[in-house]
Amino acid sequence: MKNRIFCNLLLLLLLMAACKKDVSGPAVKDGTAPGPVRNVTVENLPGAARIGYALPADPDLQYVKARYTTRQGITRETKVSRYNRSLLVEGFGDTSQYQVSLYAVDKSENVSPALDVTVRPLTPPVWTVRKSLLLAPDFGGVNVKYTNPGESDLAIVVLANDSLGQFSPRITNYTNLKAGDFSTRNMPDVPTKFGVYIRDRWGNLSDTLITELTPLFEELLDRRKMKGVALPTDAPLGHGGDIAGLFDGNPTGGGFYHSGDAAHMPQWFTYDMGVTAKLSRLVWFMRPGFYYTLHNPREVEIWGSNNPNPDGSFDDSWMLLTKSTQIKPSGLPEGQLSQADMDAALAGHTVVFPLNTPKVRYIRFKTLKNWSNGTYVNFYQIMMWGDTK
Missing domain, CATH: 2.60.120.260 (Galactose-binding domain-like)
Structure with missing residues (x-):
């Protein structure tokens, strides 16, 4: 009985050793880089751009990546698999021109020469929503109405003076609604300076709308x-x-x-x-x-x-x-x-x-x-x- 158990354990160890693979690098290794993508098209979008392309004829192509640098000097990458024929670059905070470098990458992580393309995003959501803001006195504070046509994930930040007299965030409303409103509360009915700005998930900011209103008493x-x-x-x-x-x-x-x-x-x-x-x-x-x-x-x-x-x-x-x-x-x-x-x-x-x-x-x-x-x-x-x- 003991011999049978020993033989079974030995067989299991041999099988595990036979199945063990080196996963530290690509499964397929060669030194030939794929060709670049071609036939590129650009669709500019609010704060983003969709780039279409044709793939190089390479049998071990793995993915396509885009690399670009924002106005703040932050370099970002977007990767999509070989089954895609377009990719989305996003997080732009203005409508300036940006250079995006496209690369084809194979299973050996060989990278093609860059193909550079210029994108010019449309007005980013932080600015579209900022321009839509309507502020009005409300009970115990200020009411903020907004429209968000693209239903983007945004933070709407309301500023007011705190107990130390610092003009600082009073409330932050996170939203992806097409339209909505919210209010600050528990503020005295005295003339008060309010500020409102918009922030997106990449850290882009609008300017700040400043107004003075008197909250309604409650x-x-x-x-x-x-x-x-x-x-x-x-x-x-x-x-x-x-x-x-x-x-x-x-x-x-x-x-x-x-x-x-x-x-x-x-x-x-x-x-x-x-x-x-x-x-x-x-x-x-x-x-x-x-x-x-x-x-x-x-x-x-x-x-x-x-x-x-x-x-x-x-x-x-x-x-x-x-x-x-x-x-x-x-x-x-x-x-x-x-x-x-x-x-x-x-x-x-x-x-x-x-x-x-x-x-x-x-x-x-x-x-x-x-x-x-x-x-x-x-x-x-x-x-x-x-x-x-």
Whole structure:
């Protein structure tokens, strides 16, 4: 038995030695370089260029590479396999002319003579988006609107003076949306200098748009004054949830809201803010561990009233203040979360009220659809901002 085991081990070692290959270099070695690519065409694109070509007739051709230097003196390379007939050079920050050197490389890493081609990129996305910026006062800050026709991956940086008087980044919004807007928050209603510039993933920067605006006044409403109001048509509660849990100050634990088994969509609950306020925004926080899934609200309407009808109906005593749909930043399938998803969930979903929203005291939070298309609504916290003056 021992001899058989020994023979088997010896055979295995011999097989492994026979199969072992030198992987330190190319599998095929020769000293002949391939010819250069030919019949080159150039399609200039925003901040980039697509270069087409025909391949040399070389049986062991491996790939084609492009080498070019940016205005900042950074040399970049792009490689594509022999199965491609074009490559993309990108990361240019202006519309100047650039020389791109093309090389054919074989399996022995022999490199062909360079074929130089000139590209002249179109206006880069950082400048296209920069020219589209619109700034306006918003509650607690400034609102920034933009268009991004190429849906490029960009960072929009907002500057303002910090506590030390330094003009520094206040917020950075990362986006690849075709159009959008966002706002800074928690700033006093005094004249403030703002700056906004655009940055791409290669470090290209636009110039900075400078303006002075006065943020609109808002304050965080006192959650301790808020309480549920039971009206006949409101969704039944269940599973240990209640409205008071939405105002306990704990967005990741503590109490929570959960509708009961008899609930159906659409459904709503009512609460008294304890003050009459011109609302600026509402933020709700999803149930931890179940972000963008199950019973968290997805499509909602926010209604307001100063004298709700005790029969629970949506009559003239209620007015629709705004609608909102929660969007998962990554767009990943249910159960998969990116870091952007996690960051957005922890920050809460913000519902912004129109500037002409009238003062109200009572709120109806109406859910049209949750993330699972089910019949429950379950989430952890609500925070409200507005002006009570």
